[in-house]
Amino acid sequence: MKLILAEKPSVAKNIADALKIKTKKDGYFEGNGHIITWAFGHLVELYDAKDYDGKMRSWRMDNFPFIPEEFKYKVKSNPRNRQYPDSGAQKQLKTIHTLMKRNDVTMIISACDYDREGQLIGDSIIYRGGRPKKQVSRLLLNEWTPKEVLQGLENINSNETMKPLRDAGISRQWADWVIGINLTSVATLKYQKGKGKALNIGRVLLPTLKIIYDRDKEIENFKPEDYFKLIATFQTQDEKDYEGTYIEKNREKFKEKETLEAIHQALQNKQGVISDKKVEKKKEFPPFLFNLSNLQGYITNKYKGWTSDKVLKVAQSLYEKKFITYPRTSSIALEESLVGKTANVLKTHAEDLPYKDEIKFMKTKRVFNNAKVESHSAIIPTYLKPKRLSADEQIVYTAIKNRFIMQFMPIAEYEETKLTTKVDGLKGVFSSKGKVQLIEGWKKVEKIQSKDTILPLVHVNDHVSLLDSKVTTHVTKPPKHHTERTLLRVMETCGKSYKEEENEEIMGSILTGFSIGTAATRAETIKKLKDVGYITAQGKNLLSTDLGRRLVETFPVQNLFDLEFTGRLEKALSDIQNGKANKQEFLHMVFSFTNESVETIKNGQDIIINEIASTKNTNEILGTCPECGGKITDGYKAFGCSNWKKGCKFVVWKNDKFLATMRKKPTKTMVKELLKGKRAFVKGLTSKKGSKFNAYLRYEKNPENDYYSWKMEFK
Numbered sequence: 001m002k003l004i005l006a007e008k009p010s011v012a013k014n015i016a017d018a019l020k021i022k023t024k025k026d027g028y029f030e031g032n033g034h035i036i037t038w039a040f041g042h043l044v045e046l047y048d049a050k051d052y053d054g055k056m057r058s059w060r061m062d063n064f065p066f067i068p069e070e071f072k073y074k075v076k077s078n079p080r081n082r083q084y085p086d087s088g089a090q091k092q093l094k095t096i097h098t099l100m101k102r103n104d105v106t107m108i109i110s111a112c113d114y115d116r117e118g119q120l121i122g123d124s125i126i127y128r129g130g131r132p133k134k135q136v137s138r139l140l141l142n143e144w145t146p147k148e149v150l151q152g153l154e155n156i157n158s159n160e161t162m163k164p165l166r167d168a169g170i171s172r173q174w175a176d177w178v179i180g181i182n183l184t185s186v187a188t189l190k191y192q193k194g195k196g197k198a199l200n201i202g203r204v205l206l207p208t209l210k211i212i213y214d215r216d217k218e219i220e221n222f223k224p225e226d227y228f229k230l231i232a233t234f235q236t237q238d239e240k241d242y243e244g245t246y247i248e249k250n251r252e253k254f255k256e257k258e259t260l261e262a263i264h265q266a267l268q269n270k271q272g273v274i275s276d277k278k279v280e281k282k283k284e285f286p287p288f289l290f291n292l293s294n295l296q297g298y299i300t301n302k303y304k305g306w307t308s309d310k311v312l313k314v315a316q317s318l319y320e321k322k323f324i325t326y327p328r329t330s331s332i333a334l335e336e337s338l339v340g341k342t343a344n345v346l347k348t349h350a351e352d353l354p355y356k357d358e359i360k361f362m363k364t365k366r367v368f369n370n371a372k373v374e375s376h377s378a379i380i381p382t383y384l385k386p387k388r389l390s391a392d393e394q395i396v397y398t399a400i401k402n403r404f405i406m407q408f409m410p411i412a413e414y415e416e417t418k419l420t421t422k423v424d425g426l427k428g429v430f431s432s433k434g435k436v437q438l439i440e441g442w443k444k445v446e447k448i449q450s451k452d453t454i455l456p457l458v459h460v461n462d463h464v465s466l467l468d469s470k471v472t473t474h475v476t477k478p479p480k481h482h483t484e485r486t487l488l489r490v491m492e493t494c495g496k497s498y499k500e501e502e503n504e505e506i507m508g509s510i511l512t513g514f515s516i517g518t519a520a521t522r523a524e525t526i527k528k529l530k531d532v533g534y535i536t537a538q539g540k541n542l543l544s545t546d547l548g549r550r551l552v553e554t555f556p557v558q559n560l561f562d563l564e565f566t567g568r569l570e571k572a573l574s575d576i577q578n579g580k581a582n583k584q585e586f587l588h589m590v591f592s593f594t595n596e597s598v599e600t601i602k603n604g605q606d607i608i609i610n611e612i613a614s615t616k617n618t619n620e621i622l623g624t625c626p627e628c629g630g631k632i633t634d635g636y637k638a639f640g641c642s643n644w645k646k647g648c649k650f651v652v653w654k655n656d657k658f659l660a661t662m663r664k665k666p667t668k669t670m671v672k673e674l675l676k677g678k679r680a681f682v683k684g685l686t687s688k689k690g691s692k693f694n695a696y697l698r699y700e701k702n703p704e705n706d707y708y709s710w711k712m713e714f715k
Contacts, residue, residue, distance in 0.1 A: 005037055039092065045076050067591050093125065175203070183202075216395035230245055232430050235322045247430070257473075266426065268466075271463055283413055308316055309526065315327035355445075481538075534547070
């Protein structure tokens with residue numbers, strides 16, 4: 001019997017379906033020589049500082065720096081009350097370990113996602129009780145379709161071969177814990193006045209904030225300047241008009257209006273002659289296949305209201321439903337071994353298209369290139385065609401499918417014409433450009449309209465008449481605020497060789513691994529920057545807040561804002577993953593940096609970066625506790641029972657996670673209704689799709705423990 005551990009229940013179901021296992025038990029599937037169980041992402045987490053040493057329960061400057069001699073793990077905490085373990089995680093962990101010990105189980109197979117985090121999730125569960133006496137193997141897949149699952153199970157690896165990936169995952173986790181716990185605590189003690197959210201400090205958070213801050217300052221400090229152009233309108237001998245822009249020494253923008261005004265006057269009543277004509281056919285290749293950052297940039301730029309975090313969640317859903325390949329990838333090409341499989345996928349998706357006769361499968365370096373693949377290939381659809389998708393899923397799926405099909409359509413072609421018109425007596429010439437689309441090719445897939453600029457048919461030495469000329473006034477424009485699209489591109493390359501107009505081919509050739517965060521974590525970083533109040537969104541634009549600016553301008557550990565420094569850390573993690581660097585050396589460097597940074601903050605200037613106005617709890621009595629008959633009062637962080645010191649567990653947290661998913665917070669009125677009538681009518685809840693709805697909410701005790709959960713009714 002083989003025991004397979006999946007990262008999520010939905011993936012376990014995909015594996016069970018592939019193996020045609022129908023029998024589901026409490027926490028696992030069983031049948032056909034296999035047991036398939038699952039995690040819920042991370043089931044264990046690192047100890048909190050206070051778990052190592054009781055003195056760490058209170059934040060005191062003398063307690064830091066704090067770096068454990070040995071890093072320990074515990075069952076994931078209950079998100080509503082971190083003092084207790086999550087009961088669901090605890091139960092599932094027990095189920096997995098019971099299954100591992102069964103006498104009929106001969107092999108344990110980790111089927112968690114093939115990335116740093118997935119390796120860490122699987123190993124932290126499998127090796128929690130020590131090294132199992134049974135063989136531990138690894139299933140490495142890029143998609144969860146039945147064919148891939150069955151083929152993957154025929155080609156499993158030893159889990160020991162994944163040690164570099166595990167070391168990279170552990171290094172990332174421990175480094176972020178040490179930097180986050182120490183610098184967040186010390187910075188909050190030093191620079192924050194009043195109680196409330198901590199002043200978040202992180203190795204990925206701060207450089208990302210600095211990118212946005214720097215752009216904001218560029219815009220603030222920008223001084224607009226006037227510049228001028230001279231535009232002339234000419235007419236050919238067969239009375240066709242065209243425009244030309246005056247160019248002198250390769251310059252068409254002039255700071256001195258008088259210079260152009262003088263040329264404008266000198267032009268009057270003059271004739272021109274075509275001194276040069278160049279006609280070139282040019283090819284337009286389709287944009288590369290999507291990696292996660294490019295997909296997020298494309299969707300957030302094209303559709304209103306989308307964030308990178310939302311794109312990732314929707315793509316993850318499509319992946320778990322077997323419709324697309326692994327989304328958390330940084331690659332823009334496919335492995336060369338996937339040629340045959342890709343041809344079949346293309347055939348499946350091309351059969352119903354009106355331009356299917358133009359689609360031709362070819363093995364090209366733009367699509368199949370091992371040198372451009374790191375861990376996972378680019379995102380493409382699988383051979384399974386969805387019958388029904390949500391509106392959000394349809395947007396993301398269509399983008400991925402279209403980008404895939406474009407690769408096998410004809411290359412688009414256009415003809416570019418450049419005319420040079422010379423007027424006697426002038427140092428410069430007039431330049432005109434025309435463009436005509438000859439072959440639409442891949443542009444048909446998304447109905448991309450090409451704007452043609454048609455010039456009249458002329459030949460070199462033809463004479464033309466000057467109809468009109470004018471000096472036009474223009475103003476230099478400031479840089480644009482960052483959007484999620486442009487920010488993701490800078491994060492992906494640490495700003496190296498970055499220009500907004502550069503294409504994806506150039507971006508793909510940047511040093512591998514040299515980035516801020518990974519494809520999987522960048523969306524979370526942007527979301528966290530918003531959540532902690534360091535940046536804000538205005539439409540598609542991202543701007544630093546006053547708090548974010550004060551942090552950049554005051555926080556003394558400047559290395560954490562430096563893209564080069566952060567890029568080197570991420571590159572080191574990438575090297576550990578590829579077996580080119582040592583985990584212990586990396587951690588020693590991070591621990592030394594943390595110790596030095598804590599001392600820098602302690603010895604730095606005393607200044608307030610964030611002042612939080614005190615919010616006094618009213619202690620207003622809202623009703624009677626349904627648990628023990630005590631008094632429910634309005635406290636600072638929660639509506640809780642006056643008998644909490646005696647062990648009463650009834651509490652409604654003001655930052656309740658369940659209500660937060662529907663963009664709501666509990667109110668005094670809601671709690672009073674719950675206590676009086678056992679349910680409250682709540683208006684203006686927000687669904688996952690963003691639509692508003694009303695519902696009755698109950699707050700009832702769980703049958704299996706002492707805690708309470710929300711129940712929703714619609715009548």
